[in-house]
Amino acid sequence: MKRIxxxxxxxxxxxxxDDRRVLSGIxxxxxxxxxxxxxxxxxxxxxxxxxxxxxxxxxxxxDRIFTTLTKQAGRAKRLMxxxxxxxxxxxxxxxxxxxxxxxxxxxxxxxxxxxxxxMCDGQGRPVCxxxxxxxxxxxxxxxxxxxxxxxxxxxxIGDRNYDSNIIRHSLTNRKSKPPYDWHLYKKRxxxxxxxxxxxxxRRVATRYDxxxxxxxxxxxxxxxxxxxxxx
Numbered sequence: 001m002k003r004i005x006x007x008x009x010x011x012x013x014x015x016x017x018d019d020r021r022v023l024s025g026i027x028x029x030x031x032x033x034x035x036x037x038x039x040x041x042x043x044x045x046x047x048x049x050x051x052x053x054x055x056x057x058x059x060x061x062x063d064r065i066f067t068t069l070t071k072q073a074g075r076a077k078r079l080m081x082x083x084x085x086x087x088x089x090x091x092x093x094x095x096x097x098x099x100x101x102x103x104x105x106x107x108x109x110x111x112x113x114x115x116x117x118x119m120c121d122g123q124g125r126p127v128c129x130x131x132x133x134x135x136x137x138x139x140x141x142x143x144x145x146x147x148x149x150x151x152x153x154x155x156x157i158g159d160r161n162y163d164s165n166i167i168r169h170s171l172t173n174r175k176s177k178p179p180y181d182w183h184l185y186k187k188r189x190x191x192x193x194x195x196x197x198x199x200x201x202r203r204v205a206t207r208y209d210x211x212x213x214x215x216x217x218x219x220x221x222x223x224x225x226x227x228x229x230x231x
Contacts, residue, residue: 001019001020003069004065005019007061007065008061009056009059009061017048017052021043021044022043022052024043025040025049026049026052026053026221027225028040030202030204030218030221030222031202031203031222033201033202033205033206036049036050053214053217054214056217057211057214058213062221063216063220065220066129066220066224066228069224069228070127070128070228073121073125073127073228075152076123076150076153077122077152077154077155078121078122078155078156078157078187079119079120079127079149079153079156079157080119080120080121080158080187080188080190080191081118081142081145081146081157081158081162081191082158082192082195083115083116083117083118083138083141084115084116084118085108085110085113085114085116085134086114086115086199086205087112087113087205087206087207088111088112088113088114088206089206089208091208091210092105092208092209092215093105093112102212103210103211103212104132104133104212104215105133106132106133106134106135106136107135108134112134113134114132114133114134114212114215115131115132115133115134115135116129116130116219117129117130117131117132117141118130118145118191118194118195119145119156119191120191122187123190124190124191124193124227125194125227125228126194126198126223128145129219129220131212131215138161139164139166142158155184157184157185157188159188194227197227198222198223198226200226201218201222203218204219204222
């Protein structure tokens with residue numbers, strides 16, 4: 001808790017419920033896929049959990065925690081890129097009102113869903129995450145992920161979905177075709193394992209949140225606790 005306390009806004013006026021207890025309740029709901037009203041009362045009233053989660057999400061608290069933890073872990077020379085679909089529950093898929101921010105929910109053969117584009121390091125830890133509608137191509141997701149590629153990166157491993165001259169040129173700035181290393185490619189299982197671990201958290205595997213920023217907060221919470229709080 002000491003590592004992330006600086007990211008939470010200071011309390012003003014009436015003392016609020018302990019941040020650690022509320023955060024534990026938020027984690028419990030996201031991991032187990034419960035409705036907020038079903039959260040154990042020991043964590044505090046469910047309205048407190050929900051309101052604090054929404055407010056902190058809008059302030060970008062969980063996004064900043066994840067970003068800071070990835071930077072503290074150090075930059076990797078080898079990164080892996082991939083994407084996965086996350087099914088949208090009917091509670092998240094209601095019609096979008098005009099003028100609101102996009103929800104990043106689209107329709108594919110599998111129904112309504114979102115797509116999570118990700119890069120992970122050589123230890124299988126996510127270092128960059130980007131959410132789009134389910135029908136958005138992997139190329140467009142790659143454009144965002146590769147735009148801020150760390151200078152330390154020497155290799156980027158991806159499957160055939162990322163085999164395009166544009167992506168290769170953005171990575172190497174040369175026209176020659178890079179050699180194919182089968183032994184190196186086999187290490188891609190790390191990013192597949194990363195997606196599997198994220199989807200163990202029920203409110204990540206199935207999207208219940210209507211707003212994209214709250215859903216991304218849930219993903220960043222899961223990623224932070226799974227991969228960066230193990231010690």
